[in-house]
Amino acid sequence: MSDVISNPILPGFHPDPSIVRVGEDYFLATSTFEWCPGIRLHHSRDLRHWRTLGGIADSPRLLDLTGVPDSGGVWAPDLTYANGRFHLVFSVLDNYAYGYKDCANYLTTAESIDGPWTDPVRLPGRGFDAALYHEDGATWLLNMISGFKGVEIQRLEGDKAVGEPTLLLETSPAGITEGPHLYKVDDWYYLLCAEGGTGFNHGAIVARSRNLLGPYEIDPSGPLITSRDKLDLPLQKAGHGCLVSTPAGEWYLTYLTSRPYTEIEDGLPETARERDATGRCVLGRETAVAAVAWTDGWPRIPGAAPALEVPAPDLPAHPWPEPSARDDFDAPHLDPRWNTLRRHADPSWLSLTAHPSHLRLTGGQSPFGKRTPSLVAQRVTAKHGVFEAGLAFTPDTEQQNAGITAYYNAFNWHYLQVSLEDGESWLSLVTTDRGRRDHTRIAPVGPRLDLRIAFDGPTLRFAYRDNGNWTALEHERDATILSDEHATWVEPGLLHAFGFTGAFVGLWAQDLAAEGGYADFDYASYQTTP
Known part of the structure; x- marks a missing residue:
C-alpha cells in the first residue's frame, strides 16, 4: 500500500x-x-x-x-x-x-x-x-x-x-x-x-x-x-x-x-x-x-x-491495468480516452468498420461550426508529450481538409492539415489565435503520411513522415493559447466566451460542402514525458 x-x-x-x-x-x-x-x-x-x-x-x-x-x-x-x-x-x-x-x-x-x-x-x-x-x-x-x-x-x-x-x-x-x-x-x-x-x-x-x-x-x-x-x-x-x-x-x-x-x-x-x-x-x-x-x-x-x-487512506492498493498510449482502432467502439465535439459518435460520420483497423471520419463543418464538427480528441494531461497519428486522405475539393490538431476551442487551435491547393495535396500548418488565422504551406504530400505534434512546455513542435524519415518543421507555435486564461474573452462590460475546459489533441476532418469526403486514421498515439 x-x-x-x-x-x-x-x-x-x-x-x-x-x-x-x-x-x-x-x-x-x-x-x-x-x-x-x-x-x-x-x-x-x-x-x-x-x-x-x-x-x-x-x-x-x-x-x-x-x-x-x-x-x-x-x-x-x-x-x-x-x-x-x-x-x-x-x-x-x-x-x-x-x-x-x-x-x-x-x-x-x-x-x-x-x-x-x-x-x-x-x-x-x-x-x-x-x-x-x-x-x-x-x-x-x-x-x-x-x-x-x-x-x-x-x-x-x-x-x-x-x-x-x-x-x-x-x-x-x-x-x-x-x-x-x-x-x-x-x-x-x-x-x-x-x-x-x-x-x-x-x-x-x-x-x-x-x-x-x-x-x-x-x-x-x-x-x-x-x-x-x-x-x-x-x-x-x-x-x-x-x-x-x-x-x-x-x-x-x-x-x-x-x-x-x-x-x-x-x-x-x-x-x-x-x-x-x-x-x-x-x-x-x-x-x-x-x-x-x-x-x-x-x-x-x-x-x-x-x-x-x-x-493515502488505509485501503488496499488497487491499481488498474495501464492503458496503452497507442490506439490502433481495432476495437468495435471508441476507447474511453476519446471524445467528440458537440455531437455523439455515430455511424453517420464515424466508423471503425468501414476500413478495418482504421478510424474513418466523414468530414464535417469548419472549425467554427457548432452543429456537425468531425473532431475526435483526447485530453492533454502533461506539459510534455507527443501526439502522433497515421493519416490516409486524398482531398477531392478545396473544401476538404484532414489532419491532427492541438485544440482548445473554436477560436484557439493549431492544425497540421492536408488540403487541396493548386490541384495538389499540400500539408499546411494552420493556427487560429482568438479567431485570427495564420496559414503556412509546408510541402506537397502523398495519400498516406504520419503526423506529429510535440508539447514542450509552452512550445509546440511539428513533424511529418511521407514515405521516408520524419521531417521536423522549422515552424514552432505557442501552446499557451490553448489555455483557460487565453480562451476567456472579455471586453469591458461584455463577456464573449469563458475558458473552462483545457487543451486536447485529436483527429479532425472537414468537408464544408458535405460531399462525402472522409479521412482514415490507422493509429493514434499520445505519450507523455516527464
Missing part, C-alpha cells in the same frame, strides 16, 4: 469533481462542457488509482449539445447514491454570455453505474450547479441562485418541487458562491460551497447548522481549501470540492485545481487578480484530492492548501 496519493489524480481537463462511495467503490463525475459523451465518469477502490469509464450521457436521448457555445454545455454534475439507485444532476448551458444565461438542470438515475440511465427530466431552479441531498427516504434539491445570490434548498418528490425554496446561505467572504453540496455528520449538517469564481481567487468554504433548513454558520477559521493567498504553489485555483469518507471513517475532499505554465519573471504577483493576467493553464482545471481531519466539529485541511502529495 502506498503511503501517499499524488496530485492531480485526474490530470488534464477534469473539473468540478463530484464523488460518491458505494460499498468499496468510489465513483467520480466531472464536467464535460461541449464534449461528448457528457459527464465523464471515473472509478477507484483506493482513491489513488483511477480508471476512466467514459461518459454517462452518450446519446442524443440523454444529452443534446448541438449549437452550444465554447465552454457551454454540461456544467458541474452531482453524483449521489440513495435508495438503491445512482442519481445524477447536471446543468446544460445553451448560453452564458451577453447578459443572459440559458440554463436547465436535469436529473437522470440508474440502478447500476453502467446504466441504463433514465430519460433526463428537467428540475426546478433558477441557476446552475444543482445538487441533491438524501435523508430518511426524502430528497432535497440544492440550487445556486442565478447571479450568485445565494444557495437555496427545496424538497423534491420525484422531479416535482414541494413548497417554496429556503435560502440556506446568502453569500460567502469571497463572493460568487456556488457549487453546493450538503452532508450530515453526527448531529450537524454541513454545507460545502465553492467561492471566489473559478480563477486564481477560487476556494471552498464550509458552513454548518443543527437544522437542515438552517441557519448556517460559516467556519470562522476561513476556507476549507484555497490557493488565492499561496500563489507560489504548483497547484492553483483550488476549490469546488466534494467530500467522501472511507469505510474506516477517513475523510477526503476531491476538488478542482490547475497547474499554470507561464513563468513569473519578476517575482510573485501580489494578488490573485494579477495571477489571472499572467498564469496560463493549458491543462485546464484538473481533479485533486486532499485529506480531511475533523477539528472542533469542522472539516479541516492542513494549511487549507492544495498539495502535490497527501496521505
Whole structure:
C-alpha cells in the first residue's frame, strides 16, 4: 500500500469533481462542457488509482449539445447514491454570455453505474450547479441562485418541487458562491460551497447548522481549501470540492485545481487578480484530492492548501491495468480516452468498420461550426508529450481538409492539415489565435503520411513522415493559447466566451460542402514525458 496519493489524480481537463462511495467503490463525475459523451465518469477502490469509464450521457436521448457555445454545455454534475439507485444532476448551458444565461438542470438515475440511465427530466431552479441531498427516504434539491445570490434548498418528490425554496446561505467572504453540496455528520449538517469564481481567487468554504433548513454558520477559521493567498504553489485555483469518507471513517475532499505554465519573471504577483493576467493553464482545471481531519466539529485541511502529495487512506492498493498510449482502432467502439465535439459518435460520420483497423471520419463543418464538427480528441494531461497519428486522405475539393490538431476551442487551435491547393495535396500548418488565422504551406504530400505534434512546455513542435524519415518543421507555435486564461474573452462590460475546459489533441476532418469526403486514421498515439 502506498503511503501517499499524488496530485492531480485526474490530470488534464477534469473539473468540478463530484464523488460518491458505494460499498468499496468510489465513483467520480466531472464536467464535460461541449464534449461528448457528457459527464465523464471515473472509478477507484483506493482513491489513488483511477480508471476512466467514459461518459454517462452518450446519446442524443440523454444529452443534446448541438449549437452550444465554447465552454457551454454540461456544467458541474452531482453524483449521489440513495435508495438503491445512482442519481445524477447536471446543468446544460445553451448560453452564458451577453447578459443572459440559458440554463436547465436535469436529473437522470440508474440502478447500476453502467446504466441504463433514465430519460433526463428537467428540475426546478433558477441557476446552475444543482445538487441533491438524501435523508430518511426524502430528497432535497440544492440550487445556486442565478447571479450568485445565494444557495437555496427545496424538497423534491420525484422531479416535482414541494413548497417554496429556503435560502440556506446568502453569500460567502469571497463572493460568487456556488457549487453546493450538503452532508450530515453526527448531529450537524454541513454545507460545502465553492467561492471566489473559478480563477486564481477560487476556494471552498464550509458552513454548518443543527437544522437542515438552517441557519448556517460559516467556519470562522476561513476556507476549507484555497490557493488565492499561496500563489507560489504548483497547484492553483483550488476549490469546488466534494467530500467522501472511507469505510474506516477517513475523510477526503476531491476538488478542482490547475497547474499554470507561464513563468513569473519578476517575482510573485501580489494578488490573485494579477495571477489571472499572467498564469496560463493549458491543462485546464484538473481533479485533486486532499485529506480531511475533523477539528472542533469542522472539516479541516492542513494549511487549507492544495498539495502535490497527501496521505493515502488505509485501503488496499488497487491499481488498474495501464492503458496503452497507442490506439490502433481495432476495437468495435471508441476507447474511453476519446471524445467528440458537440455531437455523439455515430455511424453517420464515424466508423471503425468501414476500413478495418482504421478510424474513418466523414468530414464535417469548419472549425467554427457548432452543429456537425468531425473532431475526435483526447485530453492533454502533461506539459510534455507527443501526439502522433497515421493519416490516409486524398482531398477531392478545396473544401476538404484532414489532419491532427492541438485544440482548445473554436477560436484557439493549431492544425497540421492536408488540403487541396493548386490541384495538389499540400500539408499546411494552420493556427487560429482568438479567431485570427495564420496559414503556412509546408510541402506537397502523398495519400498516406504520419503526423506529429510535440508539447514542450509552452512550445509546440511539428513533424511529418511521407514515405521516408520524419521531417521536423522549422515552424514552432505557442501552446499557451490553448489555455483557460487565453480562451476567456472579455471586453469591458461584455463577456464573449469563458475558458473552462483545457487543451486536447485529436483527429479532425472537414468537408464544408458535405460531399462525402472522409479521412482514415490507422493509429493514434499520445505519450507523455516527464
